[in-house]
Amino acid sequence: MDAQPTGLVTIPARSGKATRVTRGQRIRVVNTHGAQVVDTWAFNGQDLTEFMSMEHTRAHALTVFPTVGSTLFTNRRRPILTFLEDTSGGIHDTLIAACDRYRYELLGCATYHDNCTDNLASGLRHPGLVPPETPSPLNLFMNIPVAANGSVSFEAPVSTAGSFVTLRAEMDLVIAFSACPQDLLPINGIDCKPTEAHFELLA
């Protein structure tokens, strides 16, 4: 296995990062500056075609908003991560696709804009992996309220600087993060300033 990083690892602003995690280890994801969405993916470490799936998770966790105690499932309906701790206010999203070049083109960008879909691919490049597809991510700290009639809206995070979530790996896996580069909508805070975030592997 590739060497695991120790201590706090930076997810640079607008960028992706990935690492292998051993079953039973915990992963703490820190919202360092408080308003940064972190798109998160997890893949079976032995077979990347099995991955954390929001549509399968909703069918088993029976919620659109995972919270402490929730198990996250793969597309083969096996537990892959468990939500252990959350000091961020408990608002995370399972509904919205990773941003991509098409998203920014529709928002008027005439030139390339960093995006979470490409960050997944570039983050996995360091462990030498290629994503088999772009699963719908677990969008940590992302605030997408669902109204009684089912309408959704894009809001600023409720998290605060230094708040975090802790997840436990339920299988040997590869976890990938993208510090979302969205700076045209206030999903990363009303200042529209994407920042770095951090993660740490714990025993």
Add this chain to the structure above:
Amino acid sequence: MDAQPTGLVTIPARSGKATRVTRGQRIRVVNTHGAQVVDTWAFNGQDLTEFMSMEHTRAHALTVFPTVGSTLFTNRRRPILTFLEDTSGGIHDTLIAACDRYRYELLGCATYHDNCTDNLASGLRHPGLVPPETPSPLNLFMNIPVAANGSVSFEAPVSTAGSFVTLRAEMDLVIAFSACPQDLLPINGIDCKPTEAHFELLA
């Protein structure tokens, strides 16, 4: 192009069916016996790696419950279908994965159980196609209420016999249906008896 079917086409109970559709054509999906969920997928007819995506649709339609007037988007954020008519009560699902062999194994099935994931693949076999992946489907007539706290539940359809939805193709596409074979939970009605459904291509 393969010849298009004319008149009402049967989606046999527990099975899949697919056909090519020309941009501008309408597709009517009939809930013949009233309580049958029809998992629905649409793929760009020239490039199956572009397909209708629930997670991208929610980001643009800004709802978890598409209704008359809603546009459904691909994973490249282009319109692929528009909801034109709905006599079924307007309850459809975008949240839940297609059922698959893992689902039925967890529900206690010791032998093979028909499932919507395999039905997508077998339905596409007649036009000679292979799905690049199993996108999260548009589950027509499927009743998955979302409570104020985000919890979801599996309920019987509200649709009635002969009720239908009409969709318009916004590009040349391949549409695939599965008459969901779920008979262990009351998602296809409280009798847990999956039935056939029908579709028709209109000018």
